[in-house]
Amino acid sequence: MQQILDDIAAQMALETDRGKVADYIPQLAHIDPNQFGIAVATPDGQMYTAGDASTLFSIQSISKIFTLTIGLGKLGDGLWTHVGREPSGDPFNSIVMLEHETGRPRNPFINAGAIAVVDAIMMGHEPREVLGEILQFVHFITDDESIRFDHKVAASEMEHKDRNASLAHFMKSFGRLKHDVDKVLGTYFHQCSIAMNCQQLASAGLYLVSNGVDKHSGVRVINEHRARRINSLMMLCGHYDGSGEFAYRVGLPGKSGVGGGILTIAPGKGSIAVWSPGLDHIGNSKLGLKALELFVEKTGWSVFSD
């Protein structure tokens, strides 16, 4: 495994077409695109890394896996009255379907859906309390209390909130959001601003590798059928309108973020985190996708092969 990761990192270092760093969040625009990291965590407690696997980056939409898990834990299947579970085929920040579907977002991984999930888990509480709960959850699944929000990134998103604010107000106009829009957005932007490195992220994914149980601690994080369903949603919706391409090229549940990270789950085998800040035209990490495609070719880790 170590050799495989070293080979991938060496190959990625030679790539010249690295995509474009997200600049609609100004705080992310200055990040050096010449970085690449990969980490693999396995249920037996091993961690393999290569490249910039210990450099912190903004996990952005990868955090939507964690709020979905929390939402399912709190509301059970009641969560599905707030958000659907169908792929959208549209960009992550699209508003078009909301009008036809009475303000109920297609799935929890597009921005509108993640905002609806945040509103659902707030349950009358203040952003600070909800954020405390989200961070505590991340500390719990990583067993790492050093993980923090990046307040500068969150503030930068709040300053340029127009698109997400439009989504939120539009949903509220259909009576879909219960809380004050700015409070929901503030919570959502902070959740997206969590800074983690590939090692921490790979370790965070382990509960989805082992049917909802964190094998490190032996603690059950979520029940088995919910873990399976989160993986299904990641496979179908985790890369927005690039989900089909990701399934075709990688064949594993994965969730990307505009910080350039991708968390990928190989059920029963391991959790793979990759990071390279340059994005493709859809907003998914360009080298991240390439590296995962290589990884799956070399390891045979795919839900479509045994």
Ligand SMILES: NC(=O)CC[C@H](N)C(=O)O
């Ligand atoms: N795809 C993403 O990672 C998008 C998340 C980002 N915080 C946004 O709302 O635009």
